Amino acid sequence: xxxxxxxxxxxxxxxxxxxxxxxxxxxxxxxxxxxxxxxxxxxxxxxxxxxxxxxxxxxxxxxxxxxxxxxxxxxxxxxxxxxxxxxxxxxxxxxxxxxxxxxxxxxxxxxxxxxxxxxxxxxxxxxxxxxxxxxxxxxxxxxxxxxxxxxxxxxxxxxxxxxxxxxxxxxxxxxxxxxxxxxxxxxxxxxxxxxxxxxxxxxxxxxxxxxxxxxxxxxxxxxxxxxxxxxxxxxxxxxxxxxxxxxxxxxxx
Numbered sequence: 001x002x003x004x005x006x007x008x009x010x011x012x013x014x015x016x017x018x019x020x021x022x023x024x025x026x027x028x029x030x031x032x033x034x035x036x037x038x039x040x041x042x043x044x045x046x047x048x049x050x051x052x053x054x055x056x057x058x059x060x061x062x063x064x065x066x067x068x069x070x071x072x073x074x075x076x077x078x079x080x081x082x083x084x085x086x087x088x089x090x091x092x093x094x095x096x097x098x099x100x101x102x103x104x105x106x107x108x109x110x111x112x113x114x115x116x117x118x119x120x121x122x123x124x125x126x127x128x129x130x131x132x133x134x135x136x137x138x139x140x141x142x143x144x145x146x147x148x149x150x151x152x153x154x155x156x157x158x159x160x161x162x163x164x165x166x167x168x169x170x171x172x173x174x175x176x177x178x179x180x181x182x183x184x185x186x187x188x189x190x191x192x193x194x195x196x197x198x199x200x201x202x203x204x205x206x207x208x209x210x211x212x213x214x215x216x217x218x219x220x221x222x223x224x225x226x227x228x229x230x231x232x233x234x235x236x237x238x239x240x241x242x243x244x245x246x247x248x249x250x251x252x253x
Contacts, residue, residue, distance in 0.1 A: 011037055011038065012037045012038070014038070014041075015039070015040045015041075015043060016039070016041050016043065017041075018043045019044045019050070020043065020050070020183055021044070021047045023049070024048075025048065026048060026049050026078065027043075027045030027046075027048045027050070027051045027052060028051075028052055028053070028056075029047065029052075029171075030054050031053055031054065031055050032061055033223050034055075035054075035057050035058065035059060035060060036061075037061060038062045038063070038194045039062045040062070040063070040067055041063070041065045041066050042067065044067070044069075045068070046071045046204070047072065047073075048072045048073070049073055049074055050072055050073075050074050050075050050077065050078040050109070051069030051072045051076045051077065052064065052067075052069060053078040054077065054078065054080075054088075054090055054115065056080065056088070056115070057085065057088035057089075057115075057117075062089070062090040062091070063090075063091050063183055064092045064093070065091075065092070065093040065095065065224055066093070066094050066116075066224075066243045067095045067243060068097075068098075068206055068244075069107075070096070070199075073168060075099065075106055075107060075108060075136075075231070076107040076108060076125075078109055079115040080115045085187060087117065089118075090118050090135030092118060092123055092223065092240070093121050093221055093239070093248070094122045094123065094218065094224060095123045095124070095242070096123075096242040096244065097123060097126070098125075098199065100129040102133045106135055106136040107125040107134055108125070108136070109136050109137075114129075116147070117149050118150045119151045120150075120151065120152040121155070121221060122217075122219060122240075122242070123155045123158050123241060124155070124243070126159075126194050127158070132159050133168060134138060134166055135167045135168065137171065146185070147169065150185070151185075152179075153186055154188045154189065154243065155186060155189045155190075155241060156189070156190045156217050157176070157186070158191075158193055158194040165251050166179065166191075166229065167179055167185075176191050188219070190213055190217045192213025192230050193207070193210045193213055194212055194242070195208065195212035195213070196212075197209055206242070207244045207246070208244060208246045209251055212240075212246070214243040215236065215240050216237045217240065217241045218234075218238055218239035218240055219238070219239065220234075220238065220239060225245075237248075
């Protein structure tokens with residue numbers, strides 16, 4: 001066990017294939033200096049406060065891939081900090097992050113003081129909340145200087161809102177076109193319908209159907225979705241967005 005004075009406790013860790021649900025706070029927290037060289041993959045975080053918290057991510061790096069974050073009260077990812085702007089690096093690959101139906105919050109929610117050095121690829125962000133945002137930021141005064149260090153691309157964006165209210169920074173709404181021209185985000189991002197098999201509370205089945213806009217929407221990432229030792233990691237022309245690759249040979253939906 002770690003003593004209370006060990007600020008790096010939990011570093012160099014691998015958190016994999018867990019189902020974390022019905023918790024009062026966040027599913028897991030990468031906050032502070034403990035988030036050094038950690039790998040989160042194959043996990044499900046649902047029915048909590050936030051799925052994962054980077055508030056702030058002080059050091060890093062952290063690899064977050066092939067996880068499913070869904071039905072969390074305030075959002076999938078908690079970003080930023082009420083006290084400081086973190087400088088840690090996070091790599092977010094092939095995750096499915098779904099907002100809670102009817103919630104004001106979004107798949108990504110920024111609390112304060114900006115966030116930076118987040119690299120996002122092949123993620124499937126779905127909002128079903130009343131606001132309709134993929135990323136919601138209500139902080140109008142904090143430091144946003146780290147925005148240019150973030151790198152969002154090849155993500156699939158599914159929103160209940162109009163396309164002009166996709167994303168907010170400092171309470172200013174951006175469309176996908178504005179994200180590309182103003183912030184340089186999502187040059188190859190896809191706006192469309194995720195089309196899961198059955199995402200109801202009873203089924204929680206986030207496998208894609210063939211008609212999903214997430215199919216073949218992603219980017220090849222060495223070690224994440226490219227062949228390893230000759231074993232194929234994706235099917236079709238390109239990897240799918242999200243945590244569940246559609247296996248066209250065995251899934252006939």
